[in-house]
Amino acid sequence: xxxxxxxxxxxxxxxxxxxxxxxxxxxxxxxxxxxxxxxxxxxxxxxxxxxxxxxxxxxxxxxxxxxxxxxxxxxxxxxxxxxxxxxxxxxxxxxxxxxxxxxxxxxxxxxxxxxxxxxxxxxxxxxxxxxxxxxxxxxxxxxxxxxxxxxxxxxxxxxxxxxxxxxxxxxxxxxxxxxxxxxxxxxxxxxxxxxxxxxxxxxxxxxxxxxxxxxxxxxxxxxxxxxxxxxxxxxxxxxxxxxxxxxxxxxxxxxxxxxxxxxxxxxxxxxxxxxxxxxxxxxxxxxxxxxxxxxxxxxxxxxxxxxxxxxxxxxxxxxxxxxxxxxxxxxxxxxxxxxxxxxxxxxxxxxxxxxxxxxxxxxxxxxxxxxxxxxxxxxxxxxxxxxxxxxxxxxxxxxxxxxxxxxxxxxxxxxxxxxxxxxxxxxxxxxxxxxxxxxxxxxxxxxxxxxxxxxxxxxxxxxxxxxxxxxxxxxxxxxxxxxxxxxxxxxxxxxxxxxxxxxxxxxxxxxxxxxxxxxxxxxxxxxxxxxxxxxxxxxxxxxxxxxxxxxxxxxxxxxxxxxxxxxxxxxxxxxxxxxxxxxxxxxxxxxxxxxxxxxxxxxxxxxxxxxxxxxxxxxxxxxxxxxxxxxxxxxxxxxxxxxxx
Amino acid sequence: xxxxxxxxxxxxxxxxxxxxxxxxxxxxxxxxxxxxxxxxxxxxxxxxxxxxxxxxxxxxxxxxxxxxxxxxxxxxxxx
Numbered sequence: 131x132x133x134x135x136x137x138x139x140x141x142x143x144x145x146x147x148x149x150x151x152x153x154x155x156x157x158x159x160x161x162x163x164x165x166x167x168x169x170x171x172x173x174x175x176x177x178x179x180x181x182x183x184x185x186x187x188x189x190x191x192x193x194x195x196x197x198x199x200x201x202x203x204x205x206x207x208x209x210x211x212x213x214x215x216x217x218x219x220x221x222x223x224x225x226x227x228x229x230x231x232x233x234x235x236x237x238x239x240x241x242x243x244x245x246x247x248x249x250x251x252x253x254x255x256x257x258x259x260x261x262x263x264x265x266x267x268x269x270x271x272x273x274x275x276x277x278x279x280x281x282x283x284x285x286x287x288x289x290x291x292x293x294x295x296x297x298x299x300x301x302x303x304x305x306x307x308x309x310x311x312x313x314x315x316x317x318x319x320x321x322x323x324x325x326x327x328x329x330x331x332x333x334x335x336x337x338x339x340x341x342x343x344x345x346x347x348x349x350x351x352x353x354x355x356x357x358x359x360x361x362x363x364x365x366x367x368x369x370x371x372x373x374x375x376x377x378x379x380x381x382x383x384x385x386x387x388x389x390x391x392x393x394x395x396x397x398x399x400x401x402x403x404x405x406x407x408x409x410x411x412x413x414x415x416x417x418x419x420x421x422x423x424x425x426x427x428x429x430x431x432x433x434x435x436x437x438x439x440x441x442x443x444x445x446x447x448x449x450x451x452x453x454x455x456x457x458x459x460x461x462x463x464x465x466x467x468x469x470x471x472x473x474x475x476x477x478x479x480x481x482x483x484x485x486x487x488x489x490x491x492x493x494x495x496x497x498x499x500x501x502x503x504x505x506x507x508x509x510x511x512x513x514x515x516x517x518x519x520x521x522x523x524x525x526x527x528x529x530x531x532x533x534x535x536x537x538x539x540x541x542x543x544x545x546x547x548x549x550x551x552x553x554x555x556x557x558x559x560x561x562x563x564x565x566x567x568x569x570x571x572x573x574x575x576x577x578x579x580x581x582x583x584x585x586x587x588x589x590x591x592x593x594x595x596x597x598x599x600x601x602x603x604x605x606x607x608x609x610x611x612x613x614x615x616x617x618x619x620x621x622x623x624x625x626x627x628x629x630x631x632x633x634x635x636x637x638x639x640x641x642x643x644x645x646x647x648x649x650x651x652x653x654x655x656x657x658x659x660x661x662x663x664x665x666x667x668x669x670x671x672x673x674x675x676x677x678x679x680x681x682x683x684x685x686x687x688x689x690x691x692x693x694x695x696x697x698x699x700x701x702x703x704x705x706x707x708x709x710x711x712x713x714x715x716x717x718x719x720x721x722x723x724x725x726x727x728x729x730x731x732x733x734x735x736x737x738x739x740x741x742x743x744x745x746x747x748x749x750x751x752x753x754x755x756x757x758x759x760x761x762x763x764x765x766x767x768x769x770x771x772x773x774x775x
Numbered sequence: 776x777x778x779x780x781x782x783x784x785x786x787x788x789x790x791x792x793x794x795x796x797x798x799x800x801x802x803x804x805x806x807x808x809x810x811x812x813x814x815x816x817x818x819x820x821x822x823x824x825x826x827x828x829x830x831x832x833x834x835x836x837x838x839x840x841x842x843x844x845x846x847x848x849x850x851x852x853x854x
Contacts, residue, residue: 368781368797368846372825372832380832384824384850409825410832592852595785598821633852636783 133243133264135159137346140202140649142240146266148259150332151192151251155266160245166652169624169659170245171201172228173666175217178248179226180673180744189221189324190306190331192252198239198337199246201626205237205345205424206649208357209364210628212236212423220323221308221331222485222540223561223585225674227323228623231297232423233315236626238295241341249332258286258336262294263343271335276301278478279313280446282336290338297337300480302528303330307538309485309563313477317421317431317447321482322562323584348651356644364635370428373634374420377430378451379409385455389702390567390575390594392460394514395491396557396691399568400700401459411466412449421447428631436470438517446474449483455566456487461494462514471517479528485540488563489527490520492541492556501550506533554690559586560674569688570697571705572597574608577715580686581612583670589629591615596770602702605711609718614767617663624663664766665739668731672744675730675753682729682753686716724762726755735762776803778812778839782847789818790847798844809845810835824850 135143135157147156164170168177175197187193197217204211214236220227239247242261249259253268256275260267274282279300286296296314303310303326310326311319320326329335347353364370372380385391386404393401405411412432421431436444449457449469457476458469476486490512496502497512504511508526512519526534536547541563545556557564562585569576574593579586591612600607618639622629625646632642640656647653675682696706720727724735732755736745748754781797782790792799803812813820813835825848826833839845 366797367783369783369848371830372827372846372848376825376832380825380848381850388821595822595850629852634784636787 133157135243137243137343139348139651140206140345141165142200142243142245142343142345144244146244146247148247148249148268149251150249150253150257150268150334153268155268165202165245167662168666169202169621169662171199171213171215171230171626172217172620172623173662174199174246175215175228176226176666176670176673179217179219180669183219185676187219189219189224190327192250194219194328194331196249196325196328196332196334197246199626200236200239200244201624202650203646204626205240206347207350207353208425208627208645208649209361210423210426210428210631211626212425212628213622213626214239215623215626216312216320216325218325218328219677220562220584221306221327222324224677225560225583226670227325227584229311229320229322229325230623230626231312231314231318231320232426232628233295233318234424235295235297235314235337235339237424238339238341240345241343242339243341243343249334252331253333256333256335258338259334260290261337261339261341263341274298274335275304279480280316280474280478283313283316286336286338291340294338294340298480299326299329299335300478302480303327304335305528305530305538306330307481307527307530308540308543309482309489310480311482313480315423317433317477318423319477319482321484322587324482326480347649349648353645353648356641356648360637360641364637367635369634373428373430376409376413377432378630379412379432379449379454381409381451382454382458383408385451385567386459387701388594388598389697389700390572391455392491392557392564392566392568394462395460395495395555396564396568397495397695398699399570399697399702403464404459406464407454407458407466407469409454412454412470415466416470418445423628426628426631430630434470436467436474438467438471441471441517444471444474446470446477448477449473452566453483453487456484456491460487460491460566461520463517464515468517472520475521475524479524481524481528484565485563486524488557489537489541489544490523492544492552493523493537495555496548496552501548501552502533508532554694556689557586557691559688560584560685562586565589567594568697570692570695570707571602571702573602573605573707573711573715574612576688576692576707576712577608577612577719578615580688580712580716581616581719583667583674586688590619602705605707605715606718608715609722610768611770612719613722614769616667617660617767620666621659621663624666660767661739665741668736668739668741669744671731672736672741672748675748676751679751679753682725683716683720683727684729686729687712721758722763723766724758726758728755730755732756732758732762734758735766738762776841777801778803778842779844780847781844782849784849786818786822786847786849789822806838808836808838809833812839822849823847
């Protein structure tokens with residue numbers, strides 16, 4: 131029992147609400163109905179943000195909430211129950227934002243007795259949140275303010291004790307860089323949607339947690355039996371050994387071979403210097419040892435060092451695939467040590483390496499095209515493949531000097547300032563930069579970016595092998611697969627378990643739901659799980675429409691490079707989609723979702739998802755979807771079955 | 776010559792395992808590369824992101840020896 135509330139059914143028992151302006155800390159029993167109906171993690175965050183954040187609230191202002199939620203499965207006796215989800219209205223996209231990290235913080239928060247911490251207001255001075263079982267305090271963080279994330283965590287562990295789990299922001303978050311991240315366990319980040327900037331806006335430097343209790347589950351015997359069988363099965367899985375050795379970095383060469391790797395700001399999709407930045411290069415030249423999150427033996431994390439002439443040797447976790455692509459081929463780097471160094475740099479300042487790589491690449495192309503010059507860059511250049519140029523530019527952004535101020539808001543805002551056609555190659559959707567795959571010859575992937583709730587992120591839906599199987603020139607039929615994946619994959623972010631373990635080792639969604647039922651006693655099936663996820667998806671869509679006050683379709687387009695520039699080089703030279711194909715994909719997607727052709731949810735689908743309150747709200751602002759002539763599909767999204775022989 | 780292929784994920788369905796849940800036994804005439812053998816058994820090598828033999832990464836041009844096990848890894852579902 132913690133704080134007088136009992137742990138049961140996967141919940142720790144207590145939710146904290148903290149007013150950072152006044153310093154008031156309140157404890158409540160965790161709302162089990164909220165957890166059941168919205169699944170915790172991303173789902174609970176979505177509901178709370180929708181209900182409580184005013185539609186005109188500044189994401190970097192006091193009315194925005196900053197929420198961390200550990201989810202019902204995190205910390206329980208299951209593999210990789212390691213995640214914690216952070217959420218707020220995103221300063222990048224001006225809509226719902228959420229991002230998660232692995233490591234140990236999520237389970238530890240639950241071991242301390244807490245499922246969720248909801249923070250409002252702005253502290254008058256730099257603070258950190260201190261949680262030690264029943265003790266919850268806001269402590270002075272002035273000695274840590276200004277420290278890099280990778281320096282701050284060990285400093286705090288030295289002061290508090292090694293058994294504290296620490297999450298920090300760096301100077302990027304402190305200075306409101308809109309794609310700032312939160313870092314934990316030396317190399318795990320909640321990278322996307324600018325959660326670090328929201329923390330920084332609240333003067334919240336860090337979160338330090340120690341927890342010593344257990345978590346009660348509904349049926350431990352059945353959970354143990356099921357999980358033991360899964361463990362035995364996965365120990366001999368063919369994917370396990372390569373994962374343990376390379377992590378996701380092994381995928382870099384495949385991505386290049388199949389011409390989807392972003393190269394020099396997505397100018398092309400094939401990189402001639404791929405060998406120098408590959409997964410094998412990482413293992414051969416940088417690897418020190420492997421690293422794992424709580425409850426996981428996939429140990430996909432790689433503890434490495436970067437050694438560059440003239441630079442101090444630095445130690446980091448990574449680079450994994452996304453950083454390898456977006457700070458590697460996308461910046462024209464040729465040596466894995468360069469990529470690792472930039473990984474370290476961005477981790478330490480507290481910048482998302484995905485958006486960071488995307489923003490730097492955009493700036494490099496602006497420099498290539500003469501849209502920015504050395505006069506704008508304090509006398510420096512910004513050439514492809516230059517670590518020094520990148521390091522200087524990152525510093526300009528972090529400290530918002532000169533033109534760095536434009537880019538500190540992301541590529542969309544930078545392009546609005548730069549103008550002169552640069553919007554075409556600002557590779558983002560809704561303000562968030564693309565993940566490390568070029569979608570011009572992978573239509574399902576492009577559709578995934580276009581329709582992702584948090585901007586151009588791959589985590590909700592990844593379809594490249596579907597595109598390969600079904601034909602990369604063909605766009606029809608992708609939407610139903612994208613919709614299905616957009617229901618399945620975010621479930622991991624609700625339940626706070628790792629998609630890589632559960633998704634890469636042939637564990638079916640039905641088995642995950644079985645584990646969930648053993649933990650919670652909810653007795654749901656996979657279809658209900660998908661429907662709840664669909665409900666969350668639609669609520670987030672309505673929230674976005676209400677904040678941004680225009681038809682949804684307005685925001686669902688990729689940058690014009692996606693259809694104007696055919697791929698110039700490599701195996702996919704000459705390939706690319708047309709604008710008409712992009713419109714076709716959107717039309718099909720909206721129909722699949724039960725939304726109208728403007729991309730607005732219809733009352734019929736919202737009613738089916740028990741979101742009538744959201745339908746009323748978007749109706750008031752004229753954005754309720756028109757009634758669909760043929761009604762809504764009975765089931766939205768279709769599970770893809772790989773083609774057999 | 777006999778070689779064994781192991782795969783999980785999306786590749787397993789394509790491989791059609793016949794030894795255990797993940798493994799297929801393949802008879803190979805003469806010396807062939809992994810790419811050639813996969814073509815013979817109708818596994819599209821485009822779905823192979825990583826090849827492991829005896830704990831080491833190799834590629835489609837590798838020619839396996841009698842009795843070797845080749846592990847094929849499909850792409851991740853987004854890294």
